[in-house]
Structure formats: structure tokens, C-alpha cells
Amino acid sequence: MNEPQRVIRAAHTESTITVYQAYSPEIGLPAAREGRFSGAWKRDRMTWIKPSFLWMMYRCGWGTKVGQETVLAVDISRDGFEWALRHACLSSYVRGVHPDLAGWQRQLKRAPTRVQWDPERDLHLRPLPYRSLQLGLSGEAVRRYADEWTVAIRDVTPLAHEVHALVRAGELESAARVLPQERPYPDGEGLLAHLRG
Template identity: 45%
Template sequence: MTSQYPIRADFDDRTIVVYQAYSPAIADAALRAGRFTAPFSYTRMTWIKPSFLWLMHRSNWARKPGQTRVLAVRITRDGWEEALTRGRLTTGDPAALAEAAVHVQWDPERSLRGAPLNHYSIQVGVGRGLIRDYADEWVTDITDMTAKVRRIADLVGAGRAAQAKQLLPPERAYPLPAAAGRHLGVDS
């Protein structure tokens, strides 16, 4: 694959930020506990996305039912890289995919206004076999981004895109070890 497939994210030496949108019940419980807890489901796949704008497209800026709360979830880079190492592209062999601990898909990255761009963003589906590791071991911090999401959406809606861009989380190319993402077409 080409440079259309880099991972862009907000990260530091130990952690990477992924975004998720939830119902108020799940978000409030996670924020109170500082980790995911009931009613968060450990029995279904959870999708994590390092692209803020892709999640804004997916959740319609936190307006989609069941996705009205946006969380920035800081996880360990070790956990993130483990997920990618164990991941399988969703376009692969259906039998192998059914057994995969982690599903990976590439979707067009989105602009501030939601238009598809000519490069891709990674979505990672952490399956039941790893979801406890994700929720109990990889997560280091959970931050409610909902107010900021609404502020950015309001600025975009008012034609003030330059101001909205200033509020976006910083994202840069993630230096993934080659072996961790080679089978996924990830550029490092």
C-alpha cells in the first residue's frame, strides 16, 4: 500500500489517543470510574479511532443516537501496537476474519465539513478476546470531549472554519514499528 495509509494520531512516548462515541450512560459511568465499566459491554466489539474528524463524521458531531458523548481515550502504545499486530483487515478471508481478535478497516479520512479526502483513516475493532485488556489494562485516561465537539461543530456551522480548526486535537504520523502493521498496509 502507499502513503495513503499512514496512521495519524495524538500521541506521546507512552500513549496514544483514540476516540469513541457513546450514550450518556456509558460515558458517564466511564468518566466517574476513570475506566470503562457497566453498562459498557465486554461481550461485543468496540471500535477505536485515532482520527478525531473521522469519528466526527461517524457520530455526526455527537448528534447520532447512542453516540451523543465523545470520549478521548488515552491508551498505552503497547496496547495499541498489540491490537494492530493481532488485527486482520475486514476485506480478508471471512473464515480468518471470524477468528480475528481485532478487525481493521481503512475508510476515507474526512475534512472538517465531512467531505471524504484522498487518504485513509484506520478504525480498529477490538473483539471480545481482547476487550478486557483494552478496558482494564490499556486505558490510562478518559476525557469527555463533548463540549469541545459541540463548540467546533457550532463554529463550522457558523462559517468560522479557521477558528474551528484551531480547536482540533493535534494529529501527526504515528511511528509504528514495521512488523506491527505490515500485514495491514500501515506506513510507518
Template identity: 50%
Template sequence: MKTPTRQIRADHDRDTITVYQAYGPEIGGPAAEHGTFVPPFSRNRMTWIKPSFLWLMARSNWARERGQESVLAVRISRAGWEQALGLAVPTHPDRRVFRGSAEWRERFADAVVHVQWDPERSLRGRKLEARSIQIGLSRHIVDRYVDHWILGIEDRTPLVRRLHRLVHDGQVGKAKALLPPERPYPLSAALAHRLGADTPGR
């Protein structure tokens, strides 16, 4: 059987899933303290959530990029996550999802949630064949995320710094043992089609 490349892999249990975000300390600190996002976090812009820890490490350069120095593990309800997936529209006219560009343009114009599949990353930041999902929550839906879906927020920045030191020092085995667990997330056939995700035999 072909190994799926577009598959959601995440830290999840029966009721929750963990997604990751990176912000400056002025947003990350209060968010971890309050267990959800508070000002100066803006509800008037799109916010992207990612279940892949290593993808965010590559994106934030191990929390060293300006404005991404605080790495947050955001635990949200699976009900909220799947509500977002059920509203998501890919950011390009994926032939797995749409009959053509016209259909995509019509759907995307009204989308309140965006979805992208980007190359997954290794511990050293190398692009992999597998894809990692990103979900963009527009200002029209971010209130639901902040006020209803989020169940808790943890500051993972100390772990990020420890992992980066281990990788820098060539201790990849020790670093791998400390990575947050991620395993395939089950999707219904309808959600898989909507997202352009792989399904068995596809």
C-alpha cells in the same frame, strides 16, 4: 515521493496514544468519571476505537446521533495499541495482506481484532482520499482494553459542540485551531504489512 493514503495519524507521545469513541451519556458519563469503562458498558460485544477525531465527528454527526451523544478521548498505552495491531485482521481480503480469499477467510475466522480503512473526513464531513484506521476489539480481548490498556478517559463533548458551532457559523479557521493534534504514527514494517498500511516507497 507519493503521499501515503493508508497511514495512522493520531495524538500520541512516547508511551500513549489517544483514540476516540462515542456513546450515549449513560455510558460516556460514568466512563469519564471513573477513567475507564464501567457498566452499563458491555464487555460482551465488539468495541471500535478510532484515532481520527474528524472521522468520528462524521460518524456521530458531531455527537448528535442517538447513542453517540458523548464523545470520549481514551488515552491508552502504546504497548496495548500495538498488541491490538499485532492481532488485527482486515475485514476484507486485502491483496496487500493476503495471497487470496481462502487465506483471508482462514485468518479472519479466528480474528479477535478487526481492522478497517475508511475515508478520512474534512471538517465539513467531506470524504478525503486519505484513509482512517478503525480497530475493532472483540469480546475476547476487550477485557485487556478496559482493565490494562486504558490510562484515562476525557469527555470531549463540550469541545465537539464548540467546534460544530464554529463550523456551522463558517469560522473554519478558528475550528481548525482547536482540533486535537494528530501526526503520523510510526509502524514497523511487519505491522504495516499486517494492517495493509502504506510504507515508504509503496
């Protein structure tokens, strides 16, 4: 069965969607403990959230890269996530999606969120032929993420290490069983129509 090229695959409920980030323990552990971002977490810079657990594992090296040792699962409201998609711009110019390069540049400058589609990953973190969404938040979107959208924050570093150990042991079926159950996120009202470049 062929996978669609650009579909958001995520763990989600009727009211929330889970996204992943990885931080140093100084930032990640207090966030998980308090259930919110505060202290050393920077509101004045772009932050990227990823609905794909395995893409996050690729990015953070299973929670082993310096500054990314604490892997967080952040449950955010679907209303917030969908606001971010509606206000997003693709992170690179795509002919046919944008009227022209200058128009895309203006849109990118104004947009509080940006979307990047990167190859999804398998259990060995090899690229798959379809894409996974990354969502960059800046300005107003960062504030909304921290203060309004975040419902819960969990430290899933032990899960990252467990899955990695199973993969290294060649127990791929066991590894797949403990992965978060991600399924296509509903594209109601054409949420992705302007973001499928």
C-alpha cells in the same frame, strides 16, 4: 503535498495514543467520571476505536446521533495499541495481501482485532482522498482494552460542539486550531505491513 493513502494519524505521546468512541450518556458519562469502562458497557461485543477525531465526528454527527451523544477521548497505552495492530486482520479480503479468500476467512475468525480503512474527513466531514484507521476489538482485545490498556477517559463532547459551531459559522481556521493535534503514528517494526490492503 500528497498524503500517504494509509497512515495512522493520531494524537500520541511517548507512552499513549488517543482514540475516540461515542456512547449514550448512560455509558459515556460514568466512563469519563470513573476513568474506566464498567456498568452498562458491554465486554461481550465488538467495540470500534478510532484515532481520528474528525472521523469520529462524521460517525457520531458531532455528538448528536441517538446513542452517540457522549464523545470520549480514550488514552490507551501504545504497547496495547501495538498489540492490537500485530494481532489484527483486515476486515475485508484483499487480493495480494491474503493468500486466498479461505485463508483470510480463517484469519479473520481467529483475530481478536480487525482493521478497516475508511476515508478521512475534513472539517465539513466530507471524504478526503486518503484513509483513516478504525480498529475493531473483540474477545481478548476488549478485555485488555478495558482492564489493561486504558490510561484515561475524557468527555470531549464540549470540544465536538465547539468545533461544530465554528464550522457552521464559517470560522474554519479557528476550528482547525482547536482540533486535537494528530500526526503520523510511527510504524516501527512494520506494524502496518499486513494491514495496508
